[in-house]
Amino acid sequence: MRPKSVEKEQAIRTIALKIIQEEGLENLSMQKLAKAANISPRTIYIKYADKEDLLIKLFIDEVLGEYEKAVLEKFDEKMDFAEGVKRIWLNTFRYFKTNRQAFALMQYGNSSPLLTKAFKERNIQEGQFFAPIHKFYKTNISKKIIKNFPVEVCRALLMSPIFNLMNEYFEHLDRPKQIITERLILESCDVVIKGMII
Amino acid sequence: MRPKSVEKEQAIRTIALKIIQEEGLENLSMQKLAKAANISPRTIYIKYADKEDLLIKLFIDEVLGEYEKAVLEKFDEKMDFAEGVKRIWLNTFRYFKTNRQAFALMQYGNSSPLLTKAFKERNIQEGQFFAPIHKFYKTNISKKIIKNFPVEVCRALLMSPIFNLMNEYFEHLDRPKQIITERLILESCDVVIKGMII
DNA sequence: CAAATATAAGTAAACGTTTATTTACTTACT
DNA sequence: AGTAAGTAAATAAACGTTTACTTATATTTG
Structure with missing residues (x-):
């Protein structure tokens, strides 16, 4: 079984916070976040149920x-x-x-x-x-x-x-x-x- | 020339504030606002240049x-x-x-x-x-x-x-x-x- | 003083884009 | 070899905004 990449998980959180600070929460989208973190949108959904789950955990x-x-x-x-x-x-x-x-x-x-x-x-x-x-x-x-x-x-x-x-x-x-x-x-x-x- | 309807202008502002309070700024959309105010989306754009203009004036x-x-x-x-x-x-x-x-x-x-x-x-x-x-x-x-x-x-x-x-x-x-x-x-x-x- | 005209206000429906999320497939590691 | 992690591409819905048209009224005209 392929193990979860910890760096990707951390990148998601770090870059999400970065976008929120620079552009505001209202301008954070899942696709923008994925692109900025150099991953597929799907990868976010492996680690979080949905956008709400991601934001609350952040x-x-x-x-x-x-x-x-x-x-x-x-x-x-x-x-x-x-x-x-x-x-x-x-x-x-x-x-x-x-x-x-x-x-x-x-x-x-x-x-x-x-x-x-x-x-x-x-x-x-x-x-x-x-x-x-x-x-x-x-x-x-x-x-x-x-x-x-x-x-x-x-x-x-x-x-x-x-x-x-x-x-x-x-x-x-x-x-x-x-x-x-x-x-x-x-x-x-x-x-x-x-x-x-x- | 047809005069601007003051009630419609007021409805836009009142209902926009209502949506913001009840659902948050991130859940206010122009189409939702128009529907809630019983007007066409276009009408909002007669009174405001765009969404940003509306929010700032509000x-x-x-x-x-x-x-x-x-x-x-x-x-x-x-x-x-x-x-x-x-x-x-x-x-x-x-x-x-x-x-x-x-x-x-x-x-x-x-x-x-x-x-x-x-x-x-x-x-x-x-x-x-x-x-x-x-x-x-x-x-x-x-x-x-x-x-x-x-x-x-x-x-x-x-x-x-x-x-x-x-x-x-x-x-x-x-x-x-x-x-x-x-x-x-x-x-x-x-x-x-x-x-x-x- | 009423009918005709001009014109901005307003509508319904559509525009192309972006949204959150999923499908179908590939990769990497136990 | 098996399996969850990951990707690229697609989905339908919603987004901000515009197009093409209709309506209402202030002004001009007869």
Whole structure:
């Protein structure tokens, strides 16, 4: 029996993300992807049931999964609150800085119904994409270090600015001067922390 | 000469937004739109040069323009900082609460290359979609009420959480209990304000 | 003041192209 | 030698857009 080619599988994922970042999710087609990866369209269907299956697996494994790994590096839910949030912010900034393609697909998670559905199901079903961070919020709430908000609200208040700044970082890549530096990220993080602590 | 039908023009825009919210931007086609609006595909092309033209005009006029009007209501750039931010947050929450379709397309502004391009060009060219708010930031910076950040960073810190909470609001519509109330929005706003002031 | 005319708005049906996916066949490895 | 992985080419459906024609009304004419 002929074995599956791992390189082809990887090429599909890499090139799909590349097309999504450069041309947008709406301009990714199975035939374009096959041609760019130098394979037959059929080959994609050996590895994925259909386009939806490919996109959901890309989003979950390649984007959410990899980001989760990166964001939790050197993070411990027992960390001091300010320290923990700074760790998360820095990990986020450093990871996406060198993974623009993952960030591009991540952004579609807030708009494309397919991906929001996939995200919701995965998060409810397996429960815990970012469980350590959720625990971190809850611990700091019960220790009365931060205000008592639902975790969704904690995430909105603590995390949405860094994603927005990330966006700003990439938009400034095409301009003469980059204003989003690591230093500015940390200063912004301080603002968010200061607001949150009691 | 036969006059243009205003109702048909309006139907196109309304139904396009409806399809985008219900099925996603990627599932809006000219033929589907025409059928849903009970008109011939050709009619759309009398009013818009092509699909891109339609989408950009929808985004700029129907979404950004209407939101700008709503967000600036009873807002004055000379307002006290906390009061001004609360006004903006409440206007945002109340507007999108009853305009879910506009919010759905707004979200694509952070992912679809077509719309990010349109947004950038419009913002640079005509300059001032949210000029009063930008002035408000700058005034409060020079009065040393808030920290000295570039306006893009002010926007990320002050505005991104309310958009995220808006998203959470709509996701909770399908669930048994709504956790995102006006009260919670105002409490979240206090957090953001507290972080920002010196 | 009504009938005739001009003309853009509108329609139904088609255009060629691209889409996701499949069929029929070949290849490479156990 | 057997078998799943892979290819090239084809499928039907859907895509954005256009063609050829009809309709409705503002203006011109009698």
